[in-house]
Amino acid sequence: MVSDGKLVLENGSSVAVVGGGPAGSFFAYFAKMFAERLGTDIRVDIYEPRDFWSPGPIGCNMCGGIISESLVQNLALEGIDLPESMVQRGIDSYVLHMPEGSCHIATPLQEKRIAAVHRGGGPRTVVESKWDSFDAFLLKLAIEKGANFYNARVKEIGWSDGRPEVQAADEKPKPYDLLVGATGVNSPDLKLFEALGFNYSRPQVVKTYITELEFGSELVKKHFGSSMHVFLLNLPRLDFAALIPKGDFVTLCMLGRNIDKELISSFMEHPQVRRRFPPDWVQPANYCRCGPKMYFGEARQVFADRVVLVGDSGVSRLFKDGIGAAYKTAKAAARTAVFEGISAAAFRDHYFKECLLLNRDNRFGRAVFSVVHLIKHMKITSNSVLRVVEKEQDLPGEQRHMSMVLWDTFTGSAPYKSIFARSMKPAFLGRLALAHLGAYRRTSADGTDNTVAGRQAGG
């Protein structure tokens, strides 16, 4: 109900959210919260065909399932606490593995501030969930705030008298004042928005590989602890990989080009990977795996009068913290819709600013990952990085420059721009150059294996 031709949300206005993952639930939650603060009563309907409550992969959103430090802190500030029944493991450190060796990097505060979760009811072998699903937790928050949930696939979206309308399976089309797209990049519903006639086109994507390795909670604790394991190995086509410990499972995420059976097998058999696993462990035949698409470059035209796209289907962060980006974009869109209006101009002037910030930050992200890629292929530089990080572990937190740059790069805890700026500081570059020179001298002087790997192998 938008009166006098003004494109604003008023008492009785209605909003349809297509997609009940984090972006959709965050949008619904914040739209209801902001409207409540203003004393405006709006109706928010969420359409989501998946079931996040049942055990097994039926509600899986095909994701690594890491909630970044910054998002955990933001949610605490919003009054949203992530319960122990849902967080499968609190992460307080990471281990960087390179062919030249490994190093353990702890947070300066020695505090668990990263959450490892399953987005749905767990992998396919789970018949009874021990932990709650993250997506179910967020959807429940939105419902408790007053949003309506329709467990149905949207069959059609279109226009009627200048207003968007949504038709769920077996239902009549329903008109709305605002339509929100929160489908992610793996949903067939994206084409419905592309056909809506406002020049939206989906974001660029890359294919990833995700699999769940079942060890049981004791072995997960013994072999992986509360550390995320990041692998920068010199395997062709592999950019990087991570092992994320959870409850009974460890999630393996691989990112690269044309990830196929051969590359997966090379990775799993690599000595640096193999030594993480229990010696007699064999991967079961029916393990859960998928090759989802991941956001890589921005979508075109993510808003129009009465329409906005949030989360991965609009703009996200490069390689990391997609859930954090869903929170940011969904909240910015909700803030715009409630306080500024639902016209294209309002979304352009307010919501799109947030998208531009993410886009610009992703440019720095590409530069950061190019450097990571380069380091991976240069043995002496890899060694220098490992040596600097090793030495830094004895320093106070604020002086662990290299460790913190790597921590933020692989956990998504800080904007890429901040990581880039810190890695360009003369002190940072100077320390790396000195370590580099030292490593070069040692290698060329005595010909012995003075690499970190050599020392680690020799005890």
Add this chain to the structure above:
Amino acid sequence: MDTGSLGKRYGDGEVIVREGEIGDRMFFIRSGHAKVTRVIGGNEVHIADLKEGDIFGEMAIFEREKRSATVRASGEAVILSIDKTGFLRRMHEDPSLVFRVLQQMSERIRRLDTELATLKSSM
């Protein structure tokens, strides 16, 4: 399911922040309670009790002053810390993030007003 616990666990009576220290973060109580005390004339005076969901330590961030009070866990408490730099950056990006902090500060001011009025009326 202790593996899923975020933040840091403090035992009964353990100091979370100490009066006079420089503050570089604020805190969110995930579970449990905490006791706020302040040294006045050499005596430790109990000022307030904090509960699950409360945020504290924000004054040292906004005012760039030393910690004005000591906060101890009262029973076992799980506390999540929020970095000063990250918080300030995020607050400038999204001012609505401090709504709850302001709400809690407003509640404290209202409570203090009531206590002050009670004290004045009894004088």
